[in-house]
Amino acid sequence: MKMDLEFERKLTIPMETKQLFPVTAELASIVDARAQTLRDIFEGRDRRCLLIIGPCSADNPESVMEYLLRLREVQERVQDKLFIVPRVFSNKPRTSGEGYMGLVHQPDAAGRPDPFKGIIAVRSLHLRALRETGFTCADELLYPENHRYLDDLLAYVTVGARSVEDQQHRLTASGLGIPVGMKNPTHGDLEVMLNAIHAAQTGHSFIYRGWAVHSKGNPLAHAVLRGRTESGKMVPNYRYDDLRTLADSYLASGAQNPSILIDTSHANSGKDPFQQPAVVRDVIRSRQRDPELATLVKGFLVESYLEDGAQAPGGSVFGQSITDPCLGWDKTEHLIFEIADNM
Numbered sequence: 001m002k003m004d005l006e007f008e009r010k011l012t013i014p015m016e017t018k019q020l021f022p023v024t025a026e027l028a029s030i031v032d033a034r035a036q037t038l039r040d041i042f043e044g045r046d047r048r049c050l051l052i053i054g055p056c057s058a059d060n061p062e063s064v065m066e067y068l069l070r071l072r073e074v075q076e077r078v079q080d081k082l083f084i085v086p087r088v089f090s091n092k093p094r095t096s097g098e099g100y101m102g103l104v105h106q107p108d109a110a111g112r113p114d115p116f117k118g119i120i121a122v123r124s125l126h127l128r129a130l131r132e133t134g135f136t137c138a139d140e141l142l143y144p145e146n147h148r149y150l151d152d153l154l155a156y157v158t159v160g161a162r163s164v165e166d167q168q169h170r171l172t173a174s175g176l177g178i179p180v181g182m183k184n185p186t187h188g189d190l191e192v193m194l195n196a197i198h199a200a201q202t203g204h205s206f207i208y209r210g211w212a213v214h215s216k217g218n219p220l221a222h223a224v225l226r227g228r229t230e231s232g233k234m235v236p237n238y239r240y241d242d243l244r245t246l247a248d249s250y251l252a253s254g255a256q257n258p259s260i261l262i263d264t265s266h267a268n269s270g271k272d273p274f275q276q277p278a279v280v281r282d283v284i285r286s287r288q289r290d291p292e293l294a295t296l297v298k299g300f301l302v303e304s305y306l307e308d309g310a311q312a313p314g315g316s317v318f319g320q321s322i323t324d325p326c327l328g329w330d331k332t333e334h335l336i337f338e339i340a341d342n343m
């Protein structure tokens with residue numbers, strides 16, 4: 001029986017999109033320099049704290065750029081202590097399959113889905129961020145085949161809690177030349193996450209975008225703790241005992257460049273954005289208490305935007321999330337300086 005799908009239109013391929021929105025030699029040098037800094041952080045040569053910070057979902061290019069311009073000013077003030085990679089997440093996984101699914105699906109959050117325009121909107125936004133702020137940014141590897149549209153621009157990607165057990169995500173991660181954060185699954189099993197890291201750090205032969213490809217393995221794949229769900233309740237996994245449990249298993253696994261980032265949102269904060277600073281402070285205390293954790297725990301993921309909270313898609317508040325609620329700018333700026341003073 002044939003597939004019951006309606007094929008609307010053929011999408012632009014990555015090469016065509018890159019030709020329309022090219023990275024100049026000058027911009028490419030910025031991409032390379034920031035990529036080297038991230039390698040140095042994960043390989044232990046640069047001891048600065050890594051901060052992946054920004055909106056839950058990059059829904060409005062204008063408000064995202066306003067946020068990034070403010071973040072650029074802060075980065076210059078804390079650059080000796082922190083290395084900031086903005087979140088420009090263009091895909092939004094949905095637990096139930098319903099709701100706003102990100103800029104790549106809906107370049108107009110109040111309009112109908114249009115992946116053709118969405119692909120162009122996402123590349124345009126990442127390119128604009130690089131050109132106007134000097135930032136290379138982070139995105140989620142929700143659709144592995146889409147990475148090629150941004151592989152010359154991205155600094156960092158995450159593999160989410162619902163994707164980390166998927167073979168194609170693990171195999172694709174093994175062929176990326178940038179750090180890939182493998183989140184623990186929603187049920188919290190650390191072995192699943194460690195297996196994903198091992199798979200991503202190993203070379204493979206597989207099918208990708210209609211090609212037979214070979215990867216060498218990605219030594220920068222690492223762990224991200226985002227909390228877990230038990231019996232319908234969100235349970236954090238960032239506390240000292242959680243970190244020690246992961247550290248012991250992680251170090252025993254023989255993984256290359258063992259590194260941990262803490263996602264301060266999701267189940268770690270109970271999706272309460274105002275609890276994110278408390279998560280950060282608790283982790284900082286654990287690092288100060290345990291020299292081994294001070295080496296392994298390299299930074300944080302924080303959900304932050306111009307305005308506190310969230311609104312419905314199509315809402316009128318400039319710079320307020322239309323997905324998960326975020327920490328507003330004033331609190332964000334204070335948190336960044338607090339991290340810089342204590343890491």
